[in-house]
Amino acid sequence: MSSRIPLPYSPKVIELFRNPxxxxxxxxxxxxxxAGSPACGDMITIxxxxxxxxxxxxxxxxxxxxxxxxxxxxxxxxVKNLTLKDAWNISWKRISDELGGLPSIKFHCGVLAVGALRxxxxxxFKDKSKPDWxxxxxxxxxxxxxxxxxxxxxFSRVRKI
Numbered sequence: 001m002s003s004r005i006p007l008p009y010s011p012k013v014i015e016l017f018r019n020p021x022x023x024x025x026x027x028x029x030x031x032x033x034x035a036g037s038p039a040c041g042d043m044i045t046i047x048x049x050x051x052x053x054x055x056x057x058x059x060x061x062x063x064x065x066x067x068x069x070x071x072x073x074x075x076x077x078x079v080k081n082l083t084l085k086d087a088w089n090i091s092w093k094r095i096s097d098e099l100g101g102l103p104s105i106k107f108h109c110g111v112l113a114v115g116a117l118r119x120x121x122x123x124x125f126k127d128k129s130k131p132d133w134x135x136x137x138x139x140x141x142x143x144x145x146x147x148x149x150x151x152x153x154x155f156s157r158v159r160k161i
Contacts, residue, residue: 009066010100012074017066022059022076029059033119035112035141042068042109046075046116050124055079055087060116067099067106071113074098084121085133090114092141108144115141 009017026032026047036043042064049057058076062069074095079087092110096102102110118139125134 012100013070016070016073020073026059031124035115067109071109075113
């Protein structure tokens with residue numbers, strides 16, 4: 001007998017899990033970035049096509065649960081046609097709200113999606129003049145993505161011992 005209790009996903013999460021929008025590696029992205037860790041099972045790579053600091057196309061690849069796939073799918077829909085500044089201001093909470101809510105144990109899926117997006121935006125400005133609105137310090141979502149990567153590194157070192 002299984003002790004697993006199904007998570008209460010909203011109809012929107014289930015729909016985007018079954019029929020994700022913008023799924024797949026973009027052929028010629030302007031920039032892309034990954035957030036997450038295979039150790040926890042959730043990873044998101046966001047691909048952006050940018051013209052004149054406006055996102056004209058977005059896609060993703062996701063490894064993980066239904067909430068992870070739905071969050072990445074929702075994010076790619078939300079950022080299309082936004083300026084990089086407006087896209088930067090999308091929060092994980094807004095993604096959760098647009099999905100009809102996420103179980104608290106799955107909030108990190110929205111955090112990872114935003115972390116990947118913000119990493120991609122930072123990458124875009126890596127060799128360019130930084131705009132005033134781009135924070136010098138890493139955001140909460142970017143730090144969370146780094147924390148998961150540090151955990152993976154720690155596990156990989158332990159496995160080698």
